[in-house]
Amino acid sequence: MEMKFVFINVKEPKDALQLAKETEVRSHVTRYQWKRFAHRDKRNQKKALVASRDVNGIEGQNDPGSRSSTLEPIPISPQIGGLRVDPFRSYPISAQPWIPLLVDHYLLHMAVDIPELDLPGNHGLLRTSWFPLVMTDPALFSVIMLLAASHYASLQDHPNSMRLDLLGLRYEAVSSINRGFETPLSETINDALIGAIAKMASYEAMFGSLDNYNVHMHGLARVISLRGGLASLGLNGLLKRIVIWIDHNAAFLHGSAMYFAESSFMPGEGLPDPNPGHFLGSS
Template sequence: MRRTLRRSCAACAKAKHKCDLHTPRCSRCTLRKVQCVYANEPLSSSSPSKPNTALGESSSGPPSSLSTLSVTIGSSSFDPFDSYPPTSLRRSRVQNLIVHFLSKIAFQYYPLDLNPDSNPFINSWWPLALADPALFNVSLQTASLDAELHAQKGFHQSAILMRDAVSLIRHKIDDPTLAFQDATLDAVVTLAAIEHGKGNLHECRMHVDAVKRMVTVRGGIAAVKRSSPLTARMVPWVSMLVTGSPQFEVQDDYGNGGGIAPIDQWEPALASEYHHPDHLASNNFRLDHSIGVILARLRSIINPTHLNTNDLHDLTCFVLHRLLLPSSIQLTAMSECVRYATAIYMFVIHGPTYYSHAAILHQITLSLQVHLQELVLSEDINASLLIWCLSVGLSASTGTAARDWFINHAATTAHSLGIENYDGVESCLRSIFTLDVRSETMFCGAWEPIFHSASGGPTDAPTIALQRLLNDEAYEDAGRDNTHSGD
């Protein structure tokens, strides 16, 4: 019986149900105790007469030691010998990479959902990959890169998978019926991330430009989301991370347009901003309207107990694109600070997803530093908002050259405002945003070098803020002495 791309037995096809292609009977037919008839043999199915083999691999030889391997994730069991597209790797290696992808990469790419039954890379991405050779090779490549990176023995197998994936994608792009599928977009944007990780920025940019054209033909991100929410979330997010700036438009506050959409809570959020007793009214901040409206809505929406993972992801993606898209409007220094501090804060409460955001986060942190340098010279600023911006910068600059600048300016600002401990800082922070355990821990740790921690050094050791004050006073005294001596 010839191999085909048939993806269902007769019973599942008639009932319009997804078929898992198990032989001799699929799971649905087994459960219903009915006859399971395949009009054609499922692609790469493992029948006794013709076992699934890799490209160029002989079907003869001893059976694989993984012949009984299966992995159970949540309520689903994945059999490496189940139907999957052919590759150029050994069968046993493919099976290992499948298990690696399903048990690690899926959760590494989407840590927002650690539930195997609902993680989108398991229940949405993987079925697409099993039906699409290009996406399957790209998926295996992500697992292979991770495994080979830890093994420190080179990236030979990843290179093979990359070669095959690029070839398969080119064939898909040449076919108008395949070029704009969800699986094609997923594969291309993943290649963009892989090339960025290798430092191949030109190739990365080519992949991003290609996926942007595909989305345009599809009618925009909103249209893509109707068929594949995961694709619509991953494409703009990864494109932004690897290029350093948003690559897709957003809808307006009322959901008009074909770009990235706001969440349902966005439009009514403005009316409920002042319901939180600890929050200062946003109109006291004297921000430019475009930034003030975003801050006001976020202060109403952001509450860890009120947002599910999809809403948090969609909100973060929408807000980051709204904040970071190029604009011809000239903003005040305070608005620029809030713009970049809010972007950093959204990255922090969201966490890394799909791909590392370290590069773009560092870039935004430096932009915040530039505008804070202008801001700290002005006295016409809201103290709580300034402390919040400095706190965000302190947290994001950890481990970078900008860290000392943020520590010095945070210490000086705290002293000038009469803030002597973290309780005073926390009061300012809570007047801007509700703090969850994660953000509170982050901010407390960021201020620790300034307000001497109980665990660090003798209790009578001066804090950085106090030491700066003593140094400043000594400098001023020396200046006065020099002035008197010159009289």
């Protein structure tokens, strides 16, 4: 683009202000400004056209119906059990492909409403109060997965096919509890560890041996004593009721003595009748 310059002679700065008012200077400046504006507008139009072509090209590549498209839809498996399973799989142990199935089975078939544990005016405490605790601790979670897997296997036509898996889960559950004692006892005896030992005892009462059950119950009685007794357990009394409920029903099934014979769910009230149906099929 050809640019024309106009030379003006001034001796004083104020003379330049006067010349700027003259028609020749003003018209030259105006012509130059309009040419710059027109040139810039054309460049912007070209850029817009190129950008439009680029966008259309990208859309064509991402269009599933395009012949040149190589993208395929990502299959997403339906979530097991509606909203019962954590979609982010934020479990306290390393993620395994069988965990969602067992979590769903536990919440649907085992963590059911149990009147002796919920007490009047409440329901679903195993799901709303107990299971959140389960999700915080590797040992407790491992024991619950062992219980869920054993219960799930008992409902299958060929449960023997899961025997090796159950042995592995049992080993991991016991190992996790033992690892919990590697720290000083003052820092170790929390609700999760007590719950893990209690549930491991219930597993032995249902699927294992009486000798192993007694080993876990002796340990449970010891750590609860170190903790300060049943009254010191958390979850607003739910953990205490779980321990007594396991003790009461296991003693009934095996014809043995209770470890917490003087305890009750509520002060001043006797223990309700055993509920082996719920004990074997739930909790």
